[in-house]
Each structure stands twice: as structure tokens, then as C-alpha cells.
Amino acid sequence: SGLTPARPVHWWALVCCTGLGTVYGLIRSGRTRHWRDPAMTLFQNLSAMACVAAAYVIAGQARGIVLPILAVILMFGVFGLTPRQMVGVLAGGLLMFGAAVVWVQVRTAPGAQPLALAAAYLMMIAVVLLAGTLLNLRAYATRQTLRKQKAELARAVEQVRELATRDELTGLPNRRFMLEMMHLEIQRARRSHRPLLVAQLDLDHFKAVNDTHGHAAGDAALQAFARTVAACVRSADVLARWGGEEFVLLMGNTTAAEGTCLLTRLREAVAAAPVALPSQDTARLTVSIGAAQLRPGEGMDAVLQRADKALYAAKRQGRDRVVWAPGDAP
Numbered sequence: 001s002g003l004t005p006a007r008p009v010h011w012w013a014l015v016c017c018t019g020l021g022t023v024y025g026l027i028r029s030g031r032t033r034h035w036r037d038p039a040m041t042l043f044q045n046l047s048a049m050a051c052v053a054a055a056y057v058i059a060g061q062a063r064g065i066v067l068p069i070l071a072v073i074l075m076f077g078v079f080g081l082t083p084r085q086m087v088g089v090l091a092g093g094l095l096m097f098g099a100a101v102v103w104v105q106v107r108t109a110p111g112a113q114p115l116a117l118a119a120a121y122l123m124m125i126a127v128v129l130l131a132g133t134l135l136n137l138r139a140y141a142t143r144q145t146l147r148k149q150k151a152e153l154a155r156a157v158e159q160v161r162e163l164a165t166r167d168e169l170t171g172l173p174n175r176r177f178m179l180e181m182m183h184l185e186i187q188r189a190r191r192s193h194r195p196l197l198v199a200q201l202d203l204d205h206f207k208a209v210n211d212t213h214g215h216a217a218g219d220a221a222l223q224a225f226a227r228t229v230a231a232c233v234r235s236a237d238v239l240a241r242w243g244g245e246e247f248v249l250l251m252g253n254t255t256a257a258e259g260t261c262l263l264t265r266l267r268e269a270v271a272a273a274p275v276a277l278p279s280q281d282t283a284r285l286t287v288s289i290g291a292a293q294l295r296p297g298e299g300m301d302a303v304l305q306r307a308d309k310a311l312y313a314a315k316r317q318g319r320d321r322v323v324w325a326p327g328d329a330p
């Protein structure tokens with residue numbers, strides 16, 4: 001529009017567009033994905049500010065219009081830069097614009113731009129840069145708080161998940177977790193046509209441990225029992241506390257013959273290991289076990305019920321033994 005010579009403006013526009021295009025291409029192509037700041041925020045801020053300072057120099061009488069663009073550039077930095085980087089941008093901006101203002105003042109004909117106007121431009125630039133830095137400090141503090149809250153929330157969710165699926169006393173999976181696992185394992189066993197065994201384990205005369213040694217000793221005995229059994233089973237088996245002194249063991253891809261070996265070993269290990277109680281006393285534990293093998297087309301409740309009936313048969317027959325559900329024994 002004749003406010004300033006066209007040639008420098010065309011060069012300026014070419015340099016700016018090439019720079020912008022290059023940065024855009026780098027980011028969109030994913031090349032910057034593994035950089036510390038994939039958006040190249042600091043570089044973009046400083047180079048854009050250099051372009052605006054250059055615009056101030058070449059814009060002639062229209063140099064006043066560059067100031068709002070400076071504010072827009074700073075907006076990007078406010079939300080993306082660390083306070084240290086922002087202070088760098090502030091210092092860089094003051095230097096670049098200071099040099100641009102002095103340059104224009106020295107190069108223009110005396111009286112073409114009053115000194116007061118140049119000082120007013122410089123002051124406005126300093127105000128915009130300072131306001132941007134203050135905003136950045138505030139946004140950074142908010143970002144830090146949000147990051148902290150997010151980490152706390154993730155920890156709380158993990159804790160809730162742990163509480164919902166673990167038995168607090170023994171550290172074993174709880175009944176809810178076991179029901180989910182059984183559901184999945186039954187589906188897997190059906191698909192793969194592999195045997196699946198379910199065993200119910202119940203400590204014998206556990207009430208007597210509580211009555212003789214106290215509830216705390218009973219708790220310690222339950223923990224010791226859980227450790228002994230967990231040490232006997234394979235890593236693929238799932239042992240859960242079903243409730244009270246009752247536990248459930250799920251053995252995938254296991255035949256009844258293999259199950260008998262494992263359960264007998266487990267029963268013997270419990271009977272052989274005296275439990276050290278907090279009172280320095282020891283208690284001897286035995287366990288009764290009812291076992292069942294999943295039948296074709298059988299559901300979770302049905303196989304659990306058959307294992308439970310076998311457990312009661314084991315209790316009736318004198319405890320400290322493994323009893324299979326009718327027709328399942330190897």
C-alpha cells in the first residue's frame with residue numbers, strides 16, 4: 001500500500017514462509033517426535049520474534065502493526081515453555097527489539113520518527129514481554145499442580161485396584177479376582193479342550209487355633225498357611241482366599257492324576273510345617289481338600305459346588321485328606 005518499500009517486505013515474507021514451512025514439515029513428518037520438545041517451542045518463539053523484530057525495521061510507517069503479532073507469538077510460549085526458557089525469551093526479545101528500535105532510530109532521517117514514539121514502542125514491547133513471562137510462570141505452576149494431581153490419582157487408582165482384588169491379610173487374590181479368573185480359565189479350557197481342576201481347601205479345626213492362641217495367632221496361622229500353599233503350587237496356578245479359613249486353587253491344563261500329586265504334596269507340606277505364632281508358641285495345621293475336574297459344558301457354579309461337596313466329604317471322612325468329586329478321581 002506504499003507505506004514501505006515492497007522489495008524488503010517480499011524478501012521478509014519469503015524467509016518467514018520458508019521458515020514456517022520447514023518447521024511445519026519437520027513436526028508433521030514426525031522427525032521431531034523423539035526430541036525433548038517435539039513442538040520446538042523455544043526455537044519457534046525466538047525465530048518468530050527475530051522475524052517480528054525484522055518486520056519492525058522494514059515496516060516503515062506501518063511498524064506499529066507488528067506489536068500485536070508479538071503478543072500472539074508469546075501466547076504459544078506461555079503454555080509450552082519452562083520459566084527458565086521463558087526468561088530466555090524475555091531477554092532475547094528485549095535484545096532483539098531494543099536493537100531494532102535503535103537501528104530504526106539511527107537509520108531514519110532526523111525527525112522522521114520522534115524519539116518519544118520510539119521509546120513508547122520499546123516500552124510497549126517490554127510490557128508485552130513481561131506480561132507473557134508472568135503468565136508463563138502462572139501457567140507453569142498450574143501445569144505442575146495438575147501433573148502432581150495426575151500422579152496422585154494414578155497411585156490411588158492402583159491402590160483401589162489392589163484393594164478390590166487382593167485379600168489384605170494373606171496378600172492372595174480375593175474371591176472377586178478368583179471369580180474373574182475362573183470365568184476366563186473355563187473359557188480357555190473349553191476352547192483348547194484342556195483339563196481344568198478346581199480345589200477347595202479348608203483348614204481343619206481352625207476355630208481351636210483361635211480359641212487356644214487368640215485371633216492374632218489365627219491371623220498369623222492363615223498367613224503362614226497361604227505362604228506354604230503358594231510355595232507348593234506352580235506359577236500358572238491361581239490360589240485365592242475364598243473367605244475365612246477357606247481357599248480355592250485353580251489349576252489350568254492339569255490332569256486329575258497331576259492334580260492328585262500336587263494336592264497331596266500340598267496337604268503334606270501343610271501338615272509337616274508347624275506354624276510359628278506371635279506368642280512364640282507353635283501350632284500344627286492340617287487341611288482338607290475337595291477337588292473337581294471341569295466337565296464338558298459345565299459352568300463355574302456347578303464345578304465349584306462339586307468341589308465343595310467333595311470338601312465336606314473330606315471333612316466327614318476324618319479331615320487332612322484330598323477327596324475328589326464323584327467320577328473325577330484319576
Ligand SMILES: Nc1nc2c(ncn2[C@@H]2O[C@H](COP(=O)(O)OP(=O)(O)OP(=O)(O)O)[C@@H](O)[C@H]2O)c(=O)[nH]1
Pocket residue numbers: 169202203204205206207208210214215216217218219222243244245315319
Ligand atoms: N484369626 C482369624 N480367624 C478367622 C478368620 N476368618 C475366619 N476365622 C475363623 O475360622 C474359624 C472357622 O471355624 P469353623 O467354621 O467352625 O471351622 P473349623 O473350626 O476350621 O472346623 P472344620 O472346618 O470343621 O474343620 C472361626 O473360628 C472363625 O472365626 C480370620 O480372618 N482370622
